[in-house]
Amino acid sequence: MTTISTPTIELKAYTKKELVGDQPTWCPGCGDFSILATYFKLLEKRQIPREKIISIAGIGCSSRFPYFVNAYGVHFVHGRAAAFATGVSLTRPDLHVCVFSGDGDAYSIGGNHLTHAARKNIKMTLVVMDNQVYGLTKKQTSPTSPIGFKSKTDLTGSVDHPINPMKQLIAAGATFIARSHSHMPNHVADVMDQAIGHDGFSVVEVLSECTEFFPGAFDGANPRKGGAFTLVPKEHDVTDEAGAYKLAMADFPGYFGVFLKVNRPTKNALEAGLINDAKSKIGTAVPLEMLQKSFDRFA
DSSP: OOOOOOOOOOOOOOOHHHHBOSOOOOOTTOTHHHHHHHHHHHHHHHTOOGGGEEEEEOSSSGGGGGGGBSSEEEEOSTTOHHHHHHHHHHHOTTSEEEEEEEHHHHHTTTHHHHHHHHHTTOSEEEEEEEOSSBTTTTSBOOTTOOTTOOOSSOTTOOOSOOOOHHHHHHHHTOSEEEEEETTOHHHHHHHHHHHHHSSSEEEEEEEOOOTTTSTTTTGGGOGGGTOOOEEOOTTOOTTOHHHHHHHHTSOTTOEEEEEEEOOOOOHHHHHHHHHHHHHHHHTTOOHHHHHHHHHHHHO
16 A cells, blocks of 8 residues: 655744734824733734634724734624634644734624633633723713713713723633733733633733723833832732622722732533434434434434
8 A cells, every 4th residue: 555645844934024914003192002002912822723713803993913913814893803713713722822802892792792601611722902991983971981070971070980800800800900001011921821812701901091081090010100000919819709800899090910819611612522422322423414313303
């Protein structure tokens, strides 16, 4: 018998320059530039095959992310990025799914999808660029806008209590939760790297200033502007959910770092187990035969 050998192709390591897609269209000084640059550096460092990278986003300034990355990407509808990414993650376990969202996209119209993706522990990395305002639609109050914030939807100042993303994510069941600030790129890189390496639903909440519609919102956490970038205490146990919740209750600007990191079976692994178990019971039947058997039961 003749054996046909398959040639081994060595792929050349790519650089962040090769990952750059369209020119970013954010306003000068927007914090999202820093997060995009960090994403390029992490991909270059990890050398995830470019055909295995997919960047998914919803709607908003931050959600234009996929256009700027020279790899597979999807710019989906408002608030549905996590839902779309769930389908991608479950059907294509070979892909590395990264989702980019904003406070409005993730916590308002997308809040329900975020909760269910978290509780199911879908394998993906979600980066939320929180600027505490709807920027793309020119300054409306967002779910994280502080009380008193004046916008086109609250001319005299917001009276609604803002959500606390960290408390919400902990309660929802995310298995990796971290927080950072776009003006601290080395810290952003560290927590995003850990999030990408986590086997489960990982979230990084990044304060990302909107210089056009909410300038100075996060100066309180920027040491270069007299603020305090307070790290999560070294003695904090990242597996302690109650401890993470206590950190999340700190007054703004709060703590920065990894709040929670726990291991729990992903829906990806659990569903794969169910599929393999079902296949073991049908022997050599092909999918068409399995489908026909299902139809026969309804006859």
